[in-house]
Structure formats: C-alpha cells, structure tokens
C-alpha cells in the first residue's frame with residue numbers, strides 16, 4: 001500500500017531484505033539514492049538544471065553522509081562546483097559511505113564541518129545539501145555541530161536552496177520531533193543552540209523509497225519544506241508490523257448505496273442548555289450532511305425554543321435528564337450519539353453520558369464529555385469498543401496525563417516517543433478509538449491500528465483553527481458511525497473529509513461552512 005508510513009527500523013529491514021536476496025547491493029542503493037536526489041532537485045528547480053552553479057554538501061558520519069558524497073560527485077559530473085564538509089571521522093564511516101567518500105576524494109576535497117573550514121566562503125552557494133543524519137540519528141546532537149550549522153545557515157542559506165536527504169538532520173524519523181542539541185559551553189551560554197533541522201530553513205526534503213512516520217508528525221512539516229519521495233527501486237512497503245498509515249481518502253462505505261433513510265442510521269446529538277446549543281447544532285449539521293439518514297438534536301426543555309427556531313432538516317426532541325435519554329434509547333433505530341459539544345460540565349451532563357454509555361451505542365465523545373470523564377477516578381470504566389474519543393492537546397493531557405507528559409518531554413534520543421505511540425497507548429488504555437487532533441491528527445484503535453491524517457504540505461488547512469471546527473468533526477464522526485462505519489474508519493474518514501471540506505472552502509472559513517462543503521467533497525470523490 002502506498003500510504004504505509006515506515007519507521008527507521010522497517011526501512012532498514014526492507015533494505016536488508018533486498019540486499020540479502022541478492023537483487024541489489026547497499027552500494028547500488030546508495031548510488032540510486034544520490035542520483036535520484038540530484039534528478040529530483042533539478043526537476044524541482046529547472047533553473048538549476050539549465051545553469052549549473054555552486055553547491056555545498058554537508059555530510060555526516062553514517063550512510064546519509066554516504067548519500068551526500070554521491071550527490072556531490074553526481075553534481076560535479078553535471079558541471080557543478082561542489083564543496084564537501086564532513087562531520088565525523090572518515091576512517092569510521094560505514095563501508096558503503098566510505099567507498100563513496102573515497103570516490104569523492106578522487107574528485108575533490110573534504111573539509112571539516114565543525115572547524116574553521118566553514119568560515120570565509122566568498123560566495124553564496126546556489127544549493128546546500130543536508131546529508132548529516134538520516135534515519136540513524138540516535139542521540140543528542142553535539143553543541144559543536146549545532147553551532148557550526150547555525151553559523152553556516154546564518155551566513156549562507158539566504159539565497160541558497162536547501163535540500164535535506166531523507167530527513168532534515170536533527171529530526172527523529174519515528175516522531176518528527178527535534179532531538180535536542182547539547183548545552184553550550186559556559187562561555188557560550190548567551191548563544192542559543194538551534195537544531196540543524198530548523199537552522200537550515202530547508203526548502204525540500206527527499207525521502208528515500210517511502211515517507212517515514214516522522215515526516216508527518218511533530219516539527220517535521222515545519223522543518224521539511226516540501227516533501228518528495230525518491231524511488232530507489234526497493235520493492236513495496238511490506239513489513240511485518242504495520243505502524244501507521246496515512247489517511248489518503250475516506251474508507252469504504254462513505255459513498256451511499258441505495259436504501260431507506262433508516263438504512264443510513266439515526267444519529268442523535270445532545271445539546272447544552274439555553275444559549276449553549278450552537279456547538280451541538282453544528283455537529284448535527286455535520287452528521288446530516290455526511291449522510292446519516294436521520295439526525296436529531298436532543299435538548300433540555302429550556303433550550304427547545306432556541307433549537308426549534310434554527311433547525312429544519314435536523315429534528316428535535318426534548319430530553320431533560322438521564323432517565324428520559326434512557327427512554328429515548330429504547331428506540332434501537334438510534335444507533336449513534338454525539339456527546340460533548342456545548343454540553344456543559346453539570347451533574348446532569350455527567351448522568352447523560354452514563355446513560356448513553358450504558359445503552360451501548362456507537363458514540364463520539366468530544367469536548368465537555370471528555371472533560372467530565374477526565375475528572376472521574378476511572379475515566380475509562382464505562383467506555384467500550386464502539387466509542388470514539390476526540391481530544392485536542394489539552395483534553396488529551398487531562399485524560400492521559402502520563403502519556404502526554406511522555407510525549408512532551410524533550411526527546412533526548414531516538415527513536416523518540418511519537419504522537420502515534422501516544423495515541424496508540426491512549427486507545428489501548430481507553431479500550432476504544434482515540435482521535436488526537438491537530439495538524440497531524442492521529443487516529444488509533446484499541447487493537448493497535450494507527451492512522452495519520454496530516455493537514456500538512458500540500459494538504460495544509462490552517463483555516464481549520466476556528467471555533468467550532470471540532471464540533472463539526474465530532475458530528476461527522478457520529479454521522480459515519482450511524483451509517484455503520486467502524487469507529488476507526490468513521491474517525492479516519494471524518495478527519496480526512498473535515499480537512500478536504502476546509503480546503504475546498506479556503507480562507508475565511510468558519511465552522512458553519514464545513515458541513516456545507518461536504519457535498520462538493522463527496523461529489524469529487526465520485527468522479
């Protein structure tokens with residue numbers, strides 16, 4: 001599957017399997033990586049292809065550095081002037097990198113990355129290649145390295161195109177988090193350290209064979225610039241353990257087959273009291289637009305009039321307390337609920353949540369429902385497999401404080417604990433599907449499946465950071481649950497559709513627009 005994201009270990013295993021099978025050598029893979037990188041760069045910037053210029057290649061102590069030596073050699077072959085700097089000891093390079101170091105030495109010099117060699121370039125290079133670390137980054141970066149790259153970047157990256165081979169140096173390929181730089185020496189404390197990944201202001205990242213999980217999480221979308229995949233002729237993405245999948249579209253069942261309205265389910269959305277019903281109405285509209293057969297707002301008596309004047313296709317029922325909700329849920333055609341948006345934190349709201357969870361329906365729990373659960377001694381006692389929790393960062397930290405803490409402490413070494421790890425651990429603890437919001441929304445279920453819906457790179461949707469966007473998402477999830485999708489598919493599809501709706505509308509988006517864009521997004525899917 002082309003939307004499978006790899007860990008560093010899986011990438012190494014794929015490479016090793018190919019080498020062991022005898023179809024290719026490590027040296028050939030490195031040659032393909034370097035050559036493919038140059039082709040991708042010249043394809044990205046045709047002006048560089050038309051007029052070869054000057055390049056600086058920053059190489060590190062592993063095979064990422066080896067790729068850098070190949071790039072340097074291939075560029076020279078195409079008429080470029082190239083300077084190469086090495087961080088580390090050439091004698092200790094791994095074998096394939098060492099071969100390419102020697103091949104480069106037949107072409108040009110190798111200077112020291114952390115010494116004075118980096119000073120005093122009398123020109124601005126047209127191209128800078130970051131080949132310091134790739135998927136093998138495993139520990140805190142030295143202050144000397146971070147400082148040297150920072151000095152270089154401040155002097156030269158203005159006006160130069162910067163390309164990272166595989167992943168920006170300093171990012172963990174597992175988590176996309178910046179591995180910190182060591183503290184500066186006493187006499188340099190006034191000069192803050194900056195990760196090479198950030199300092200270099202990278203324009204383009206060339207991932208070899210497949211994107212890694214870390215390309216889509218954490219700091220990576222900000223640090224990578226654009227992301228392209230360079231084919232190095234490895235077969236497929238087959239791995240023993242599936243770690244995470246990129247959500248590239250809605251899952252099966254989103255397109256509506258024929259049938260009666262009750263064939264498409266009946267979702268109910270619980271509202272808050274008077275003056276607090278807007279969030280639930282937004283959710284209800286999302287549920288209806290995504291194709292639930294019937295959607296009903298369920299409101300307490302004092303909020304009925306407020307809802308009645310604003311709802312048409314969405315139906316309305318009165319429900320004052322948990323007993324009334326339990327009565328309502330005697331109707332087994334009601335198969336999905338949305339709880340939380342604008343619900344408030346009252347005891348009544350808590351009782352309604354319990355009544356809903358006891359009725360064993362498909363339930364999207366968002367916003368206030370999550371806050372209520374988080375305040376309980378055992379927040380997860382009543383949850384079951386048919387629930388979906390949709391926390392943002394703050395709600396996640398309240399529900400899963402230790403997991404959030406682990407995710408937030410600086411990652412001193414790789415592989416660093418990632419948002420995928422955190423969401424998977426949360427789903428395991430909660431015993432249900434968890435959708436952890438953000439630009440890099442991660443969805444995981446209690447069985448360990450994980451998916452990333454990344455609104456980054458050419459799918460960026462910054463307009464989604466608007467009040468009420470989350471309420472609509474919860475409603476879309478409830479609508480898809482009503483239509484019979486599994487919690488994992490409902491949450492993943494909803495997250496994807498939500499971002500597509502935002503992108504279809506563009507700047508100026510407000511939450512009300514999101515449900516109204518769904519028909520256009522769905523129509524485009526059928527084309």
Ligand SMILES: NC(=O)C1=CN([C@@H]2O[C@H](COP(=O)(O)OP(=O)(O)OC[C@H]3O[C@@H](n4cnc5c(N)ncnc54)[C@H](O)[C@@H]3O)[C@@H](O)[C@H]2O)[C@@H](O)CC1
Pocket residue numbers: 011012014015029030033060061062063064065066067094132133134135136137138139140141142165166167208232
């Ligand atoms: N796996 C594959 O199929 C291929 C991998 N290739 C390249 O190889 C890379 C992976 O190579 P490696 O596993 O050698 O990893 P890296 O090149 O990322 O570097 C690992 C080396 O850096 C050292 N190191 C790690 N963290 C350090 C730190 N903070 N400070 C100083 N030294 C540190 C390690 O001890 C090791 O020597 C990929 O990113 C890619 O660029 C390509 O050549 C093509 C094929």
Ligand SMILES: Nc1ncnc2c1ncn2[C@@H]1O[C@H](COP(=O)(O)OP(=O)(O)O)[C@@H](O)[C@H]1O
Pocket residue numbers: 367392437438439441455460461462463464465466467468469470471472473498
């Ligand atoms: N910069 C962004 N890019 C993409 N999606 C975003 C961004 N900021 C927020 N979102 C998405 O918007 C929604 C906001 O939900 P939430 O934080 O619950 O807000 P609210 O409660 O105001 O609706 C989530 O789905 C989140 O993933």
Ligand SMILES: [K+]
Pocket residue numbers: 064130131132133134164165166167168169
């Ligand atoms: K790199």
